[in-house]
Amino acid sequence: MGEILSFWFFATLSVGCALLSLFHKNVVHSAFALMGTLVGVAGLFLLLGADFLAMTQILVYAGGILILILFGLMLTRPEPEERKLGRIWGGIGILGAGTLLFVERVGDKPWFVQAKDLASPEPTVREIGLELLRRDSWLFAFEFASIILLAALVAAAFIARRRFNREEIE
Amino acid sequence: MGIVQFLSDLLPETIPYWALVLLGAGIAFAIIIAFVSVVAIFSVWLERKVAGHIQSRLGPMYVGGWHGWAQSIADGIKLILKEDVILTDADRPLFKLAPCIVLGTALAAFVAVPFAPGVVPADINLGVFFIVAVSSLTTIGVLMAGWGSNNKWSLYGAMREAAQVASYEIPLGLSLMMPVMYFGSFSLSQASEMQAGWGGLHWYIFSDSFWIAIPSFVLFFTAALAETKRAPFDLPESESELVAGFHTEYSGIRFSFFFMEEYAAMYLMSAIGTALWFGGWNFPGLYLLEGTALFTPLAIAVFVVKSMFLVFVMMWVRWTVPRIRIDQVMALGYKYLTPIGLFLVLVASVWEYIKFSMMGV
Numbered sequence: 001m002g003e004i005l006s007f008w009f010f011a012t013l014s015v016g017c018a019l020l021s022l023f024h025k026n027v028v029h030s031a032f033a034l035m036g037t038l039v040g041v042a043g044l045f046l047l048l049g050a051d052f053l054a055m056t057q058i059l060v061y062a063g064g065i066l067i068l069i070l071f072g073l074m075l076t077r078p079e080p081e082e083r084k085l086g087r088i089w090g091g092i093g094i095l096g097a098g099t100l101l102f103v104e105r106v107g108d109k110p111w112f113v114q115a116k117d118l119a120s121p122e123p124t125v126r127e128i129g130l131e132l133l134r135r136d137s138w139l140f141a142f143e144f145a146s147i148i149l150l151a152a153l154v155a156a157a158f159i160a161r162r163r164f165n166r167e168e169i170e
Numbered sequence: 171m172g173i174v175q176f177l178s179d180l181l182p183e184t185i186p187y188w189a190l191v192l193l194g195a196g197i198a199f200a201i202i203i204a205f206v207s208v209v210a211i212f213s214v215w216l217e218r219k220v221a222g223h224i225q226s227r228l229g230p231m232y233v234g235g236w237h238g239w240a241q242s243i244a245d246g247i248k249l250i251l252k253e254d255v256i257l258t259d260a261d262r263p264l265f266k267l268a269p270c271i272v273l274g275t276a277l278a279a280f281v282a283v284p285f286a287p288g289v290v291p292a293d294i295n296l297g298v299f300f301i302v303a304v305s306s307l308t309t310i311g312v313l314m315a316g317w318g319s320n321n322k323w324s325l326y327g328a329m330r331e332a333a334q335v336a337s338y339e340i341p342l343g344l345s346l347m348m349p350v351m352y353f354g355s356f357s358l359s360q361a362s363e364m365q366a367g368w369g370g371l372h373w374y375i376f377s378d379s380f381w382i383a384i385p386s387f388v389l390f391f392t393a394a395l396a397e398t399k400r401a402p403f404d405l406p407e408s409e410s411e412l413v414a415g416f417h418t419e420y421s422g423i424r425f426s427f428f429f430m431e432e433y434a435a436m437y438l439m440s441a442i443g444t445a446l447w448f449g450g451w452n453f454p455g456l457y458l459l460e461g462t463a464l465f466t467p468l469a470i471a472v473f474v475v476k477s478m479f480l481v482f483v484m485m486w487v488r489w490t491v492p493r494i495r496i497d498q499v500m501a502l503g504y505k506y507l508t509p510i511g512l513f514l515v516l517v518a519s520v521w522e523y524i525k526f527s528m529m530g531v
Contacts, residue, residue, distance in 0.1 A: 005188045055303045063306030067332050123295040
């Protein structure tokens, strides 16, 4: 019962905030509403017993990515005309296509999973760590992804750094 | 035993389960907010006394009689009674929501603090990770306050805060990896239990990994100071440059929310430091009382006193070290603390592996 209550709370929070961020006129308000969505999704992960994923969702998305989005919005002075309804309809079209693809792929899987006991979810950190770092498991994919991300980081630093002409300095 | 279980034993069975959950959450929230308020009131008084004595003054002396002990209570009443000013040009919904989010996230993080064996609001397996993740949400509340105030200085302060906190989360997270590797668990209560012993020699800072524990604690403490926006990293509210930073436009009870959040965050970071490095509720000789009714209150007292000592060290640092520039803050975070943290993680993992495989500890 507590699980169902929490499910409805988090589901309402995430869907409501997603709709708010989609239809609000003020872009900065939309970005702040995204926080509710991200936290709500983290709560849903927690209900499914994925504690590590839920914490990572909050730390990375709400604490990191969302702040980057807010920085981008606050420093670039967004134009009010950018919120045209046509774009929203385009987004709804893409969402519909995505939903169709999703249903086609995983539609036959069981939808209603029994929520885990909230008081003591099984810790998943150990399994995730072992899966990521075992040679016969996901080690290669994990290291490959970290190399790609490192390359992206170096490239971003290279593009963003200030360039000096040799003549200017001298 | 969870609080919901306790309530369902206590109350008649006709009460539905969801009401018990809500009631339990309400009671836990009331206890946490009372504790945080008392900690904040005491810390404000302590901060003024510490500041006074470090600067060869006395600090508050009159209100309440003995060393001005009632000064911050009087200040709190004054803040509650003050007019609640909302600017006409402010972004009203954001301006009103920001203090609630800032204080709410700080209170939510208290859920995982282990005060004594069994005395922890929710014994989460990922306690350390939970506290770091939830505290990172404070930044969004601060950005909200800065933007909602519609004021240049507020926005600058909020931007600085966001940049600083997002940067120092990396060394903070890395510094927490060393104790996590030593204990083999993210759980704060499990870490405290593993440091139990007749003396203090089982505390992580005095253990066989002490040569990793000491630098990792220095790293943690530096990152925690930046994370809680304390001097020498108090650039988000540096009064000589930004008036008061992100809370310039706030007054009355909303301002006191930001103030409480600062002291709550300080206590929270000190509590993590206590639970992971300084043995949590353990104290030499306390094991003799185990099983008696005195044990739990004394364990709570030991934990609170230890973390208040770390809060005191934070105040000591504030009145000793001058504020550094914003580029120096960023350089310290990215060029020094992060590489040191990565190096320590490497050394600690090799050392724990050697201990595990060769000595079988």
